[in-house]
Amino acid sequence: MPVNRGHLLTLLWAGSAYALFPDCVNGPLKNNTLCNTSASPAERARALVSLYTLEEKINATGSTAPGVPRLGIPPYEWWSEGLHGIAGPFTNFSDEGDYSYSTSFPQPILMGAAFDDELITAVATVISTEARAFNNANRTGLDFWTPNINPFRDPRWGRGQETPGEDPYHLSSYVHALIKGLQGDASDPYKRVVATCKHFAGYDVESWNGNLRYQFDAQISQQDLVEYYLPPFQSCARDSNVGAFMCSYNSVNGVPTCADPYLLQTILREHWGWTNEEQWVTSDCDAVQNIFLPHQWSSSREQAAADALIAGTDVNCGTYMPDHLPSAFAQGLVNETVLDQALVRQYSSLVRLGYFDAPENQPYRQLGFESVATNASQQLAYKAAVEGIVLLKNDGVLPLSLDSSTSLGLFGDWANATSDLLGNYAGISTYLHSPLWAAQQLNVTVNYAQGPGGQGDPTTGSWLSIWPAADASDVIIYVGGINNGVEAEGMDRGSIAWTGAQLDVIGQLAQQGKPMVVVQMGGGQIDSSPIANNPNISALLWGGYPGQDGGVAILDIITGKAAPAGRLPTTQYPASFINEVPMTDMSLRPGRSNPGRTYKWYNGTAVFEFGTGLHYTNFTASIKSNTSSSYAISDLMTICKDSNAKYPDLCSFGAPVQVEVTNTGKTTSDYVTLAYLAGNFGPAPHPKKSLVSYQRLFAINGGSSDTANLNLTLGSLARVDEKGNKVLYPGDYSLLIDNKPLTMLNFTLTGDQVILENWPQPPTNRTGKGVSGFEGYFVGGYGSDQKPVSIGY
Numbered sequence: 165m166p167v168n169r170g171h172l173l174t175l176l177w178a179g180s181a182y183a184l185f186p187d188c189v190n191g192p193l194k195n196n197t198l199c200n201t202s203a204s205p206a207e208r209a210r211a212l213v214s215l216y217t218l219e220e221k222i223n224a225t226g227s228t229a230p231g232v233p234r235l236g237i238p239p240y241e242w243w244s245e246g247l248h249g250i251a252g253p254f255t256n257f258s259d260e261g262d263y264s265y266s267t268s269f270p271q272p273i274l275m276g277a278a279f280d281d282e283l284i285t286a287v288a289t290v291i292s293t294e295a296r297a298f299n300n301a302n303r304t305g306l307d308f309w310t311p312n313i314n315p316f317r318d319p320r321w322g323r324g325q326e327t328p329g330e331d332p333y334h335l336s337s338y339v340h341a342l343i344k345g346l347q348g349d350a351s352d353p354y355k356r357v358v359a360t361c362k363h364f365a366g367y368d369v370e371s372w373n374g375n376l377r378y379q380f381d382a383q384i385s386q387q388d389l390v391e392y393y394l395p396p397f398q399s400c401a402r403d404s405n406v407g408a409f410m411c412s413y414n415s416v417n418g419v420p421t422c423a424d425p426y427l428l429q430t431i432l433r434e435h436w437g438w439t440n441e442e443q444w445v446t447s448d449c450d451a452v453q454n455i456f457l458p459h460q461w462s463s464s465r466e467q468a469a470a471d472a473l474i475a476g477t478d479v480n481c482g483t484y485m486p487d488h489l490p491s492a493f494a495q496g497l498v499n500e501t502v503l504d505q506a507l508v509r510q511y512s513s514l515v516r517l518g519y520f521d522a523p524e525n526q527p528y529r530q531l532g533f534e535s536v537a538t539n540a541s542q543q544l545a546y547k548a549a550v551e552g553i554v555l556l557k558n559d560g561v562l563p564l565s566l567d568s569s570t571s572l573g574l575f576g577d578w579a580n581a582t583s584d585l586l587g588n589y590a591g592i593s594t595y596l597h598s599p600l601w602a603a604q605q606l607n608v609t610v611n612y613a614q615g616p617g618g619q620g621d622p623t624t625g626s627w628l629s630i631w632p633a634a635d636a637s638d639v640i641i642y643v644g645g646i647n648n649g650v651e652a653e654g655m656d657r658g659s660i661a662w663t664g665a666q667l668d669v670i671g672q673l674a675q676q677g678k679p680m681v682v683v684q685m686g687g688g689q690i691d692s693s694p695i696a697n698n699p700n701i702s703a704l705l706w707g708g709y710p711g712q713d714g715g716v717a718i719l720d721i722i723t724g725k726a727a728p729a730g731r732l733p734t735t736q737y738p739a740s741f742i743n744e745v746p747m748t749d750m751s752l753r754p755g756r757s758n759p760g761r762t763y764k765w766y767n768g769t770a771v772f773e774f775g776t777g778l779h780y781t782n783f784t785a786s787i788k789s790n791t792s793s794s795y796a797i798s799d800l801m802t803i804c805k806d807s808n809a810k811y812p813d814l815c816s817f818g819a820p821v822q823v824e825v826t827n828t829g830k831t832t833s834d835y836v837t838l839a840y841l842a843g844n845f846g847p848a849p850h851p852k853k854s855l856v857s858y859q860r861l862f863a864i865n866g867g868s869s870d871t872a873n874l875n876l877t878l879g880s881l882a883r884v885d886e887k888g889n890k891v892l893y894p895g896d897y898s899l900l901i902d903n904k905p906l907t908m909l910n911f912t913l914t915g916d917q918v919i920l921e922n923w924p925q926p927p928t929n930r931t932g933k934g935v936s937g938f939e940g941y942f943v944g945g946y947g948s949d950q951k952p953v954s955i956g957y
């Protein structure tokens with residue numbers, strides 16, 4: 165991370181003659197339309213942009229915009245992060261005291277496992293509140309380059325931890341809830357902050373077998389694009405009013421996404437109606453450079469900058485557009501109208517954030533450090549961790565009953581975890597409560613030894629302290645798995661088995677025959693079949709990256725203070741999966757060299773399936789509402805047309821399905837109601853099933869019931885054809901409640917098939933004009949403008 169740039173910017177601001185915000189009361193533009201609050205955001209932005217010289221406009225295309233001193237426009241940093249709390253590289257935490265910390269929530273992969281959209285809105289509301297407080301103190305911007313909603317397609321992906329999981333319906337619903345919390349309601353006079361849906365699109369390879377994210381060309385069929393890769397982005401753009409998008413490093417079907425008018429114009433703006441001038445696209449960091457090299461799409465650096473701007477990239481993370489647009493303009497590769505449009509989008513967005521308006525009447529401009537890391541937000545971080553943790557195996561030993569005579573052995577790399585709890589894109593958290601810390605708060609004896617040192621360490625030297633500690637313990641808890649040492653940005657995994665010597669140690673600990681609990685940590689799944697199949701291991705939990713209070717959440721579940729109800733948001737594949745399909749094969753359906761991907765298509769036997777999650781009690785479910793068993797498609801379409809749904813795929817399929825859930829055991833517990841649709845309708849091969857609705861029910865007491873109201877839409881019944889059209893097909897449908905399932909509802913659709921959404925086809929013959937035969941050395945990454953000798957630099 166370029167922390168030095170963050171400090172530079174802070175120095176720039178601190179040493180600058182300008183205020184953090186433009187001054188529309190006494191500043192040079194006080195009588196300009198920019199400062200007229202009754203004009204529309206776009207009118208205000210246009211008035212400002214019309215005053216800029218070409219040079220000033222070009223300077224404004226980089227992510228660290230210098231501002232325009234003569235007009236009183238201060239520098240502005242577009243790049244802030246907020247994946248699970250506010251974070252760098254440009255968020256400036258103080259060394260001590262106020263603003264030296266904020267709330268760190270679990271990584272999205274664990275929050276996804278909670279299947280609780282209200283939780284996600286609450287978490288995002290805290291993040292946007294804390295962001296505003298830091299912004300008011302000149303410590304971060306107002307534009308947050310989150311969420312990462314590329315579906316977690318392949319278990320090797322190093323950044324899957326940043327996403328809520330592998331299912332497109334789940335991601336779409338999650339991201340809708342998240343954007344509401346980050347931005348506020350679309351009708352609010354001011355946005356809380358602006359969120360950025362990234363990485364558009366088909367980005368989920370970091371570095372695999374020589375394929376780097378900067379040059380990878382994702383070959384994706386229209387069917388897979390519409391059915392799997394794009395739904396979360398459609399949810400952002402069309403249904404959630406997100407303020408910004410980020411195009412990705414990779415190409416899709418030969419075209420670098422930041423230079424692709426089909427993605428950025430035809431699909432994003434025209435097809436999804438993301439036409440508001442307050443909405444803008446940023447490139448990933450130095451992705452504009454990658455259009456030239458290594459993609460070789462454009463014939464020169466200035467052509468790459470022009471191609472990106474013309475395609476619809478409005479902000480360039482980095483300096484490539486400010487560096488190369490002057491020459492692009494001199495050569496006539498791009499015109500000022502396109503540049504003006506990009507700037508109008510940027511400044512309209514800032515208008516919607518209240519950036520130009522007097523602070524007095526704005527609620528968010530009053531927030532200070534008293535709004536950061538409040539007791540309520542700390543509690544929410546804890547709750548998010550508890551809700552996400554998944555119980556995968558339990559022979560009845562959990563919850564542990566402890567008393568003061570119990571001696572607890574705590575082992576593994578993660579037992580005393582600190583920053584590991586947070587995962588990547590983390591800020592500075594209020595505190596870091598490890599499992600060891602949490603155990604030490606209990607009235608028991610704790611014997612701790614780390615065990616295998618480091619993720620890949622196969623040696624036995626560092627295990628030695630384990631054995632006397634294990635001998636002295638009544639119960640053994642091993643907390644390990646993987647961390648950012650093996651799954652990270654720029655780093656995909658070469659193996660999805662447990663790393664280093666961990667399985668050896670776990671096996672030897674199990675031989676002691678004591679009650680033993682394993683907690684598998686990390687975002688990507690690892691093959692835990694040796695643990696699941698070992699009769700001497702009593703219980704297995706998955707804990708993801710659980711955030712600042714993660715250790716407490718884990719211990720509270722183990723000791724029964726909290727009951728587990730999270731569900732796996734990804735498939736846990738056997739370790740051999742990675743030998744069956746290259747990571748770069750983007751197709752989902754099974755084929756000759758592909759066993760199929762995700763719970764929808766994988767034709768092998770998963771170690772643990774998507775949606776798996778045990779409880780400390782048992783549940784039954786029954787579907788209460790069962791109106792009809794046969795529906796004419798034409799009737800459904802007539803009802804849809806008469807409804808006020810904005811798009812046919814959003815039309816309700818009847819009233820919500822009511823599912824009565826009963827806790828038949830004794831322990832009070834949450835229950836996640838998952839509804840899948842199955843059936844052999846539409847194009848073959850058919851998915852095994854697809855998630856179409858979910859609802860988390862809370863604290864159902866033993867012997868009591870609660871009701872889930874599951875909304876189904878026509879879109880959730882539809883399947884996607886080879887051209888990418890969303891179609892409602894006649895056929896036999898089954899709605900399954902839960903994985904086993906606990907109950908199901910069968911119904912039939914009759915009549916002719918109907919297209920709910922017509923997919924715009926890509927242009928044919930799309931080839932770049934890049935330099936062929938390039939032999940230069942490509943480094944890749946932000947700020948590395950490599951100069952290959954072979955083409956004359």
Ligand SMILES: O=[N+]([O-])c1ccc(O[C@@H]2O[C@@H](CO)[C@H](O)[C@H]2O)cc1
Nearest residue numbers: 165166309362448449653945946947
């Ligand atoms: O400092 N850098 O050199 C550097 C380079 C790349 C980088 O990653 C990119 O930046 C993030 C911006 O939000 C995107 O999610 C990620 O793909 C983040 C930092």
